[in-house]
Structure formats: C-alpha cells, structure tokens
Amino acid sequence: xxxTKNTSIKESKVDRIFIGAVYVFLVLVLIAVxxxxxxxxxxxxxxxxxxxxxxxxxxxxxxxxLGYTTVFKNPQILQGxxxxxxxxxxxxxxxxxxxxxxxxxxxxxxxxxxxLIMILLVFTMIFDGGLIPLYLVVKNLNLIDTIxxxxxxxALAVFQVIIARTFFQSTIPDELVEASxxxxxxxxxxxxxxxxPLAKPIIAVxxxxxxVMKWNMYFDALIYLKSDTLYPLQLILRSILILNTDPxxxxxxxxxxxxxxxxxxxxxxxxxxxxxxxxxxxxxxHFVKGMLIGSVKG
Amino acid sequence: xxxxxVNQQGIKNVGIEKxxxxxxxKWKKIRKHWQLxxxxxxxxxxxxxxKYVPMAGIxxxxxxxxxxxxxxxSEWAGMKYFQSFFESPNFSLLLxxxxxxxxxxxxxxxxxxxxxxxxxxxxxxxxxKKFVQTVTYAPYFISTVIMVSIIILFLSPNAGxxxxxxxxxxxxxINFLGNPSYFKSIYVWSDVWQNTGYATIIYLAAxxxxxxxxxxxxxxxxxxxxxxxxxVDLPGIFPIIIVLLILNVGSIMSMGFEKIYLLQNPxxxxxxxxxxxxxxxxxxxxxNFSFASAVGLFNSIVNxxxxxxxxxxxxxxxxxxxx
Numbered sequence: 138x139x140x141t142k143n144t145s146i147k148e149s150k151v152d153r154i155f156i157g158a159v160y161v162f163l164v165l166v167l168i169a170v171x172x173x174x175x176x177x178x179x180x181x182x183x184x185x186x187x188x189x190x191x192x193x194x195x196x197x198x199x200x201x202x203l204g205y206t207t208v209f210k211n212p213q214i215l216q217g218x219x220x221x222x223x224x225x226x227x228x229x230x231x232x233x234x235x236x237x238x239x240x241x242x243x244x245x246x247x248x249x250x251x252x253l254i255m256i257l258l259v260f261t262m263i264f265d266g267g268l269i270p271l272y273l274v275v276k277n278l279n280l281i282d283t284i285x286x287x288x289x290x291x292a293l294a295v296f297q298v299i300i301a302r303t304f305f306q307s308t309i310p311d312e313l314v315e316a317s318x319x320x321x322x323x324x325x326x327x328x329x330x331x332x333x334p335l336a337k338p339i340i341a342v343x344x345x346x347x348x349v350m351k352w353n354m355y356f357d358a359l360i361y362l363k364s365d366t367l368y369p370l371q372l373i374l375r376s377i378l379i380l381n382t383d384p385x386x387x388x389x390x391x392x393x394x395x396x397x398x399x400x401x402x403x404x405x406x407x408x409x410x411x412x413x414x415x416x417x418x419x420x421x422x423h424f425v426k427g428m429l430i431g432s433v434k435g
Numbered sequence: 436x437x438x439x440x441v442n443q444q445g446i447k448n449v450g451i452e453k454x455x456x457x458x459x460x461k462w463k464k465i466r467k468h469w470q471l472x473x474x475x476x477x478x479x480x481x482x483x484x485x486k487y488v489p490m491a492g493i494x495x496x497x498x499x500x501x502x503x504x505x506x507x508x509s510e511w512a513g514m515k516y517f518q519s520f521f522e523s524p525n526f527s528l529l530l531x532x533x534x535x536x537x538x539x540x541x542x543x544x545x546x547x548x549x550x551x552x553x554x555x556x557x558x559x560x561x562x563x564k565k566f567v568q569t570v571t572y573a574p575y576f577i578s579t580v581i582m583v584s585i586i587i588l589f590l591s592p593n594a595g596x597x598x599x600x601x602x603x604x605x606x607x608x609i610n611f612l613g614n615p616s617y618f619k620s621i622y623v624w625s626d627v628w629q630n631t632g633y634a635t636i637i638y639l640a641a642x643x644x645x646x647x648x649x650x651x652x653x654x655x656x657x658x659x660x661x662x663x664x665x666x667v668d669l670p671g672i673f674p675i676i677i678v679l680l681i682l683n684v685g686s687i688m689s690m691g692f693e694k695i696y697l698l699q700n701p702x703x704x705x706x707x708x709x710x711x712x713x714x715x716x717x718x719x720x721x722x723n724f725s726f727a728s729a730v731g732l733f734n735s736i737v738n739x740x741x742x743x744x745x746x747x748x749x750x751x752x753x754x755x756x757x758x
Contacts (some may be wrong), residue, residue, distance in 0.1 A: 239478035267731030270492030353578030
C-alpha cells in the first residue's frame with residue numbers, strides 16, 4: 138500500500154508538468170486562432186493610412202468608420218447582400234422541406250425500399266459524375282443564368298438526410314405511429330400533428346446547416362450565373378477582394394482610393410461574415426448537435 | 436384461417452403460400468401508406484436529376500460531344516480523350532500536384548484535430564475548455580472566398596501582417612503567393628487554422644464515451660496522464676479515427692477545388708494546378724466538354740478505388756469499416 142501511494146505522489150508531479158504543458162499548448166492554439174480574427178476587426182476600424190503602412194498590430198489605430206461607410210456606398214455589394222439573403226432564405230426552405238420529406242419515410246421500418254434508397258444516397262457520397270455532366274444537366278433544364286440554378290442543383294444534401302433520418306428513428310417511437318394508425322390518422326396528418334412538433338431540434342439543426350452552406354456558397358454561382366444582377370454576395374466579394382476589380386470605380390478613383398480600398402476589404406470581410414457571426418451561438422450549438430447525431434450512424 | 440389449412444399440406448407449400456400472403460400484404464401496406472411513398476417522390480427526383488443523370492452523362496467522356504447533336508447523338512470517340520489526357524505533358528504535373536497537396540493535407544489535417552481533442556480532454560476547467568472550443572470552432576463558418584481573401588491580405592508583400600511581423604526580426608518582405616514552393620503549405624496550414632477546432636467535435640464525443648473503468652484500471656496500474664492518453668484514450672477513439680481516415684482518403688482526389696482555384700495566380704500555377712481546377716478551366720472556360728469529362732471521370736474512378744481499398748484494408752486489420 139505504502140509503495141503505491143509513494144509512486145502516485147511521484148507521478149502526480151509528472152502529471153502536473155504534463156497538464157501544465159497541455160495548458161500552454163491550448164493557450165498557444167487560442168492565440169493562433171484568435172489573433173487573426175482580432176486583427177481583421179481592428180484593421181477594419183482603423184484609418185486607411187494606418188492599414189497600408191502596417192501600423193495596426195492589435196487594436197484599431199486612428200479609429201474611424203470610413204471603411205464601413207465605403208462598403209455601404211457600393212451598390213454592387215448591397216445588391217449582392219440582398220441576393221444572398223434571398224438565396225439563403227428560399228434555398229434553405231426548399232432544402233429543409235425536401236430533406237424532411239425524404240428522411241422521415243426512410244426512418245419508418247415498414248417503408249419498403251428504404252434500404253435501396255439509402256444505398257442510392259450513400260453511393261453519391263463516394264462517386265459522382267463530375268463537374269461537366271452536372272453542368273450539362275443544368276444547362277439542358279434551361280436553368281443557366283436563372284435563380285433556380287442556385288436553388289435546385291444543390292438542394293438535397295445527403296449528409297443532412299442521414300442526420301434527419303437518424304433523429305426521427307431515435308425520437309419517434311413505433312408505438313406512437315401504431316397508436317395514431319388506430320385512431321385513423323393518415324401519414325401526412327401524423328407528420329403535421331406529431332412528427333414536426335417533435336422535430337423542432339432537428340429542424341433547427343437543418344436550417345442552420347443549410348443556411349450557412351447557402352450563405353457561403355460561391356462556386357455554383359460562378360459556373361451557372363452570367364448576369365451580375367443575380368450574383369450572390371460571395372461572387373461580388375471575390376471580384377473585389379481577390380480579383381481586385383471593382384467595375385463601379387473608374388481609374389482615377391482607383392488611384393485615389395488605393396489605401397481606402399485596402400481598408401474597405403477588412404470592413405467587407407467583417408460585414409459579410411456578420412450574419413453567420415450573429416447566429417454563431419445558435420449555430421455552434423446546433424452544428425455540434427448535428428455532427429453528433431450524424432456520427433452515431435453514418 | 437387459410438394459413439392453418441395450408442399448414443397441414445406439407446412444408447414446401449407453406450413456404451410458397453407464405454410468400455404469396457406476405458407479398459399481398461406488402462402491397463396492402465404500401466397502398467395503406469401511399470402518402471409516405473408520395474412524399475419521397477420529389478426528393479428522389481432531385482437525387483436522380485442532379486446526381487444520377489450526371490453519372491449517365493459521363494458517356495460524353497467517350498464521345499465527341501457536340502452541343503447541336505446532344506449527348507446521345509454525338510459520335511463515339513472511344514478512349515481518345517483519356518489517351519490524350521494521359522499523354523499530355525500536363526498529366527504528370529497535375530497528378531503530382533493533386534496527390535502532393537492532398538496527401539500533405541490529409542496527414543496534417545488528420546493529426547491536428549486528434550491532438551487538440553486529446554489536449555482538450557485533459558482540461559478539467561470546464562469554462563476554459565468551453566472557451567477554447569467556442570473560439571476554435573468559429574473559423575469553420577468563414578466562407579471560402581473570405582478565407583482566401585484573408586490569406587491574400589495577410590500574406591501580401593505590401594503591408595500584409597505576416598510580412599510586417601517578419602520585418603520586426605529583419606526579414607525582407609516575401610511574396611508568399613507568388614512563389615510556387617510555398618503554395619502547398621499555405622493551403623494546408625490555412626485549412627488547419629480553419630477546420631481543426633470543428634473537427635475535434637467527433638473525437639471529443641468519442642472520448643466522452645470511453646469506459647471510465649479503464650481509467651480506474653490505468654490508475655491502479657500507476658499510469659501517468661500521458662500513458663493514460665496513449666493506452667486508454669487513443670485505443671478508445673481508434674474506431675472513429677479509422678472511419679474518418681477512410682472518409683478522408685476517399686476525398687483525396689476531390690479536395691478543395693474552391694479554395695485552390697481562388698488561391699491560384701499566374702505565378703504559382705506550377706504547384707497549384709490540380710485536376711479539378713484543370714477540368715474547370717478546360718471544360719467550362721474552354722468549352723472542351725468531352726475532354727474535361729474524361730479527366731473528371733478519371734478523377735472519380737481513382738477516388739472510388741482509393742476509398743474502396745482503404746475500407747478493405749481497415750476491414751482486414753481492424754473491426755471498423757464504412758460498410
């Protein structure tokens with residue numbers, strides 16, 4: 138007995154050093170993640186000259202809102218913002234609806250063909266036709282350069298269907314289904330009266346997952362859209378932030394505003410991330426929940 | 436009643452009769468629950484139209500696709516486009532870049548979340564743990580466009596923060612994105628910054644499920660914390676590690692088109708051009724549909740073989756697999 142006690146005291150010293158190292162490591166990770174985020178926010182509130190001459194380190198230098206007012210004066214950005222809002226709201230609605238329409242029947246043990254449909258779903262996760270054939274399908278459906286090109290092809294996400302199905306399987310007991318059948322309740326009636334009220338948590342997960350996906354999406358817009366009045370925010374951001382082209386400004390303005398432009402980029406990054414950031418507390422909670430449901434049975 | 440009568444007539448008949456009975460009751464059940472089948476129709480149309488029809492559209496990789504004649508009217512081209520891809524000077528470069536980038540990313544991006552999750556799991560202070568989680572999950576929600584913009588701004592040779600910091604210790608500004616040799620590291624480590632926190636979620640859940648008796652047993656054996664991690668925690672999450680590894684192997688060929696494409700510039704294409712960006716440029720920008728489909732199909736097939744092999748290997752050496 139005495140001996141084990143001794144060793145445990147001796148080991149706890151080793152353990153204390155180890156746990157100390159763990160904390161140091163985590164603090165370093167924290168700094169590495171947090172510093173870039175703080176820097177962006179600080180830069181967005183600093184003056185143009187402070188940003189371009191590299192005088193911003195941690196806190197805003199010569200604080201000003203000029204970066205933000207410049208962003209809000211740009212009609213393209215405002216248009217992109219409202220387009221994205223539309224795509225996100227309508228797209229999320231379509232996606233959540235069809236996801237539940239597919240996931241709920243798949244959760245019923247008496248549903249014939251559920252195995253086959255599951256195989257069809259999972260197979261798309263490991264093999265796909267590739268970019269060009271999908272593009273041609275969208276083109277043949279005459280969806281190119283319409284809002285539908287952003288709403289329909291990406292509407293159904295397999296991972297989300299699986300999450301929702303798992304949720305229904307584990308929360309809606311078979312007895313409930315049987316009891317409602319005895320009462321002569323139809324399946325659709327059962328869905329509206331029982332399933333959907335019970336499914337609020339999973340609907341929240343689905344809404345947030347799809348909404349973030351759709352707000353951040355740019356590739357579909359890049360390949361399917363041609364008219365810039367339809368462009369979502371991400372595509373506008375790409376032309377301003379990455380390609381450095383802003384058709385609304387002429388060359389003289391560009392020369393004059395070079396510094397302002399750098400500043401505006403930081404403000405633009407903050408503003409365009411704002412909708413997701415505002416939702417972040419909810420998003421985090423529900424995303425974690427979704428990931429956990431999804432990982433129970435993939 | 437009927438089943439009872441049949442019962443007396445011998446086993447063979449019973450089997451057949453039963454089958455008939457269940458079949459007719461199957462249709463009865465389907466008819467009774469027609470609303471469920473009706474619900475599934477619309478989502479299935481989506482699935483078939485945007486996932487399975489494109490798979491059939493792969494045909495154009497074997498044809499001389501012309502817009503006028505359509506997929507089925509176009510002439511057969513055999514393996515012509517595959518051959519010209521394999522023989523093109525781009526082939527080895529594309530393959531090298533694709534594999535180099537994804538294997539580098541796979542190894543680094545796979546180990547980091549495990550290390551972070553194990554470290555977080557050691558923290559007893561609930562508030563600190565929660566804070567670290569909240570902060571490290573956040574970058575996951577940043578869009579690809581924004582992420583790339585941040586990379587470009589930070590690495591800019593004129594007053595980018597990274598060069599400013601390097602300037603403090605007397606290093607001349609470096610044009611990171613203009614130098615092909617930095618590209619892979621920029622891509623991989625910015626991914627680590629963005630995704631590591633979020634990827635810990637699954638591991639942390641698995642760690643929470645490790646049998647506490649094992650910790651007790653380890654304590655009795657006099658194991659220190661590090662030994663507990665190596666001998667209890669890691670084996671405990673091993674099945675999850677394997678499943679995620681297979682999934683990651685499966686995405687080796689299809690990684691991050693969006694990000695790579697946005698990070699590309701004429702100076703770094705030598706190490707940044709991968710198969711997916713090439714397909715986009717040749718196929719959609721160059722309107723060379725058949726050739727690009729062939730390249731895309733090659734990509735999908737390699738992917739499929741990789742995930743299949745990974746699954747088989749893990750099935751043989753451990754009990755965990757995807758199917």
